[in-house]
Amino acid sequence: MFRFLTAGESHGKGLTVIVEGVPAGLRLTEEYIARDMARRQVGYGRGGRMQIERDHAEILSGVRHGLTMGSPIAMWIENRDWSTGKGPDGVPWIDEMSIEPSDVEFEPITALRPGHADTPGAAKYGQTDARNILERSSARESAARVAAGSVARRFLEEFGVEVHGHVTNIGGVHAKPSHAIDWAALEQPPYHRERPDGSRMAAVRCADPDAAARMIQAIDAAREAGDSVGGIIEVIATGAPIGLGTHIQWDRKLTTRLAAAVMSMNAVKAVEFGAGFAQADLRGSKVHDVIKPIQDWERSPDGGWLRPWPRRTNNSGGLEGGMTTGEPLVVRAMVKPIATLMNGLETVDLATGEFVTKAHFERSDITFVPTCAVIGEAMVAAVLADAMLEKFGGDHIEETIRNWRAYMAGLGPQGE
Numbered sequence: 001m002f003r004f005l006t007a008g009e010s011h012g013k014g015l016t017v018i019v020e021g022v023p024a025g026l027r028l029t030e031e032y033i034a035r036d037m038a039r040r041q042v043g044y045g046r047g048g049r050m051q052i053e054r055d056h057a058e059i060l061s062g063v064r065h066g067l068t069m070g071s072p073i074a075m076w077i078e079n080r081d082w083s084t085g086k087g088p089d090g091v092p093w094i095d096e097m098s099i100e101p102s103d104v105e106f107e108p109i110t111a112l113r114p115g116h117a118d119t120p121g122a123a124k125y126g127q128t129d130a131r132n133i134l135e136r137s138s139a140r141e142s143a144a145r146v147a148a149g150s151v152a153r154r155f156l157e158e159f160g161v162e163v164h165g166h167v168t169n170i171g172g173v174h175a176k177p178s179h180a181i182d183w184a185a186l187e188q189p190p191y192h193r194e195r196p197d198g199s200r201m202a203a204v205r206c207a208d209p210d211a212a213a214r215m216i217q218a219i220d221a222a223r224e225a226g227d228s229v230g231g232i233i234e235v236i237a238t239g240a241p242i243g244l245g246t247h248i249q250w251d252r253k254l255t256t257r258l259a260a261a262v263m264s265m266n267a268v269k270a271v272e273f274g275a276g277f278a279q280a281d282l283r284g285s286k287v288h289d290v291i292k293p294i295q296d297w298e299r300s301p302d303g304g305w306l307r308p309w310p311r312r313t314n315n316s317g318g319l320e321g322g323m324t325t326g327e328p329l330v331v332r333a334m335v336k337p338i339a340t341l342m343n344g345l346e347t348v349d350l351a352t353g354e355f356v357t358k359a360h361f362e363r364s365d366i367t368f369v370p371t372c373a374v375i376g377e378a379m380v381a382a383v384l385a386d387a388m389l390e391k392f393g394g395d396h397i398e399e400t401i402r403n404w405r406a407y408m409a410g411l412g413p414q415g416e
């Protein structure tokens, strides 16, 4: 079983993540994880926070001499803002977020932000300061998810499974559908913009350059209006073998687990697979993915089947009956527009329930859709790693690989 737990507040000292279930003997370095951590930090429309942080996941346990030991992998990500920055009330974060009781006076947050966790959180946890809610509901936590997802990605690489994310829509601008995305190119110019310091930032992680340019305009227009925009991300995983997950029980279906993992991302309000909601308007004959006959199957180098039971189309998004079909897994998520608006919405005060003209504002993004593509990769990778371990087990990576190879070699027509 691959699982992880995170801890940490947005402006606290840092984030902790504990990843469990990774077999022994897997090559893993901080340098490898650093690539994904950096990818999470870029994206047009992010606010000032990303200029402050230089996210680095320090491995504290579970790895020795570059190889996992099978024990829990604990990682620590420092929040630079904690030691250097100040809250919107001018109080240094070190004092505002002090673990020990503190005499420093700070302003509680009471102008509740509609759309954020402030209102149900403060009501439920009996809080007089919404900061005690927003610090944990902030997506700063997603840095820890990306570190865990990177470990999952490293594990999946051993089986030729790749997980990539991109943006298909921001602020009503839709990218042209693309069937062959050059993932390496997405990390390079012209998909990147120069930062003032000369470093490059992924603009909007969209594979359609025309749409990307219009997405940037939509983000700029929202910024000028003191508003925010949402969008849609798509995560595509290739190389997963047929038969991960099961049809046997509702909570063990891979579809259930993927949907839950992707829905758990902050601000995601809808998830679809493959042709998704559009299937509702089509007839069955136009939806279901016809299976290719054996003459069209490809052999693997060892003489087995590379991808047995392939399909002519992939409207299912690589999932049937809660199991992988062996076709690319295609998961899409709708990300709502940011709740913290420069021109705050009308709201009420947490202490009095009285009308307030503007909800609380503190440094915020205009959009975070490009970042969600990277967080989505992490969540999908984590679920796939878990499903691979469920199917193939193994306390050492070589054992997992042996089990996977044996399974793949045994796949094919059942009469063989």
Ligand SMILES: Cc1cc2nc3c(=O)[nH]c(=O)nc-3n(C[C@H](O)[C@H](O)[C@H](O)COP(=O)(O)O)c2cc1C
Pocket (backbone or CB within 6 Å): 047, 115, 116, 117, 137, 138, 139, 140, 142, 265, 266, 267, 268, 336, 338, 339, 340, 341, 363, 364, 365, 368, 371, 372, 375
């Ligand atoms: C990468 C990322 C960055 C985010 N940044 C902000 C932000 O700057 N301001 C904000 O109000 N919400 C932001 N959010 C969304 C909130 O975390 C989220 O809306 C809030 O926790 C309420 O949860 P819900 O939208 O899932 O219901 C961000 C989400 C993600 C995934």
